[in-house]
Amino acid sequence: MSEDxxxxxxxxxxxAVSRMVRFPGGDISGATRVDLADGRRIVAKVxxxxxxxxxxxxxxALCGAPVPQLIAHDGDVLLISHVESGGRLDSEKSWRxxxxxxxxxxxxxxxxxxxxxxxALRDVEVPNAQAETWPAFWAERRLLIHTSHIAPxxxxxxxxxxxxxxxxxxxxxxxxxxxxxxxxGNVVVSSDAKVHLIDPNAYYGxxxxxxxxxxxxxxxxxxxxxxLELAKGWQERQPIYRLWTWLVHVRLFGGSxxxxxxRELDTLGF
Numbered sequence: 001m002s003e004d005x006x007x008x009x010x011x012x013x014x015x016a017v018s019r020m021v022r023f024p025g026g027d028i029s030g031a032t033r034v035d036l037a038d039g040r041r042i043v044a045k046v047x048x049x050x051x052x053x054x055x056x057x058x059x060x061a062l063c064g065a066p067v068p069q070l071i072a073h074d075g076d077v078l079l080i081s082h083v084e085s086g087g088r089l090d091s092e093k094s095w096r097x098x099x100x101x102x103x104x105x106x107x108x109x110x111x112x113x114x115x116x117x118x119x120a121l122r123d124v125e126v127p128n129a130q131a132e133t134w135p136a137f138w139a140e141r142r143l144l145i146h147t148s149h150i151a152p153x154x155x156x157x158x159x160x161x162x163x164x165x166x167x168x169x170x171x172x173x174x175x176x177x178x179x180x181x182x183x184x185g186n187v188v189v190s191s192d193a194k195v196h197l198i199d200p201n202a203y204y205g206x207x208x209x210x211x212x213x214x215x216x217x218x219x220x221x222x223x224x225x226x227x228l229e230l231a232k233g234w235q236e237r238q239p240i241y242r243l244w245t246w247l248v249h250v251r252l253f254g255g256s257x258x259x260x261x262x263r264e265l266d267t268l269g270f
Contacts, residue, residue, distance in 0.1 A: 005020070005032075005044065005077070006020065008074070008077050009034060009036075009042075009077070009079065012071070012072040012074055012077070012079055013036060013040070013042070013071065013072070013079065014038075015036040015037050015038040015040065016036070016037040017034055017035070017036060017037070018037045019034070019035040020032050020033070020034050020035075020044070021033045023043075030045070031044065031045045032044045032045075032046075033082060034079075034082075041082040042071055042079055042080065042081060042082050043068065043079070043080050043081070043082050044077060044078070044079055045077070045078040045080070046076055046077055046078075047076055048076055049119055049120050050076060050077065050078035051073045051074070051075065051076070051078065052117055052119055053073075053078060053119075053199070053200065054070055054073030054078045054080075055073075056115075056200040056201075056202035057070050057080065058070055059177060059202060060177060060179075060200060063104045063105050063108050063177055064104035065101060065102070065104045065105050065177075065197060066101050066194065066196050066197060067196060067198070067200075068080040068081045068082075068083050068196055069081035083188045083190065083196045083198075084190055084191070085188050085189060085190060085191075086189070086190055086191030086192075087189035087190055087191055087192075087193050088189055089184050089187060089189060089218065092221050092223050092224075093193065094189060094195075095220055095221055095223065095224040096223065096227055097193060097194070097195055098187060098195050098224070099224050100227070101195050101197065102179075102207070102210060102228070105176050105177040105178070105179070105207070106174070106176050106207060107174065107176065108175075108176060108177045108204075109174070109175020109176055109177065109205075110175060110204065111132075111175070112130040112132055112175075112204070113130060113131050113132075113134050113137040113175060113204050114128045114129055114130035114131060114204060114205075115128035115130075115202065115203035115204065116128075119201055121181070121201065121248060121252065122252060123252075124248050124251050124252060125145065127141045127145060128141065128203050129141065133166075133172065134169055134170060134171060134172065134173055134205065134206055135165045135166040135168075135169040135170075135171060136166075137205065138165060138169060138240070138241075138244075139162040139165045140162075142243075142244040143158050143161065143162050143165075143243060143247070144158070144159065144162050146158065146247040146248075146250075146251065147159060149251050150247065150250055150251070150258070150261075151255070151258070154258060154261060157262075157270050158243075158261075158265075160270045161240070161243075161265065161268060161270040164270075165240070168236075168240060168268075169206075169237060169240065170206075170231070173206040173208075173231065174206075174207070175204045175206075176204070176205065176206070176207040177203075177204060178202060178203055178204065178205045178206070178207060178209050178210055179200050179201070179202060179210050180200060180201035180202050180203055180205075180209065180210075180213075181199060181200065181201040181213065181245075182197070182210040182213050182214055183213055183214060183216055183218065183245075184214070184217060184218045185217075186198050186199045186200075206241075207228070207230070208230055208231070208234050208237055208238070208241060209241045209244075211225060211228060211230060211234070211241075212237075212238045212240075212241035212242045212245075213241065213242065213244075213245050215238065215242065216242055216245050216246070239264040239265075239267045239268050240268065242264055243261060243264050243265075246260040246261045246264065247261060
């Protein structure tokens, strides 16, 4: 047990720490289960951007989305409630519940796209400066930021797409509070089939982003998309939104993910 972290948690919660267990996984960010002497079980996250994550969770909670309860965030320590997992996203019912969980985030944005502060996924920057049009935000903040970090031939293809992105994305889609990194691993399903959204990379944008990132690693039933009631043509835009996730993976985990980037660009004709 880290005495420094345990002392920090005790100060923030008013209870001594009796046990800490690191959760498995966590390639980008990790978490630790903490049992407190007063009987509570919480989760602690430590890192340079966890206070920003805490503010994202606060915003999502204010909208009514199911997220862990924020207990405290102080510097590089974030404390949230522990959500017991026991279910899986493995049925049409579970995907329907997830679609309903995203509904509170649907109509909460303003007239511009972005977030009040930048974020990071390990050493990959996530700039969130606001843009007046959605294509400008996606091209500048989610695609072109990667070109200096990937192979030049692939970078040129991304630049070609960015140069014509206003032909492919709507200028002013309804601004939703987007989770931003929504895949199956960031959805906790309890044994009674309730869901909680964790590890956000939130900002105001097109809700189709969350629908797209879910398809990177998961196979979703058509009924999930039907329930979201996405705008006409959403299928054609999915590869554009998946590109951000693939590009982040290229930078974090290596060039083997480059083939996925090329596949999406081939589909888009770039």
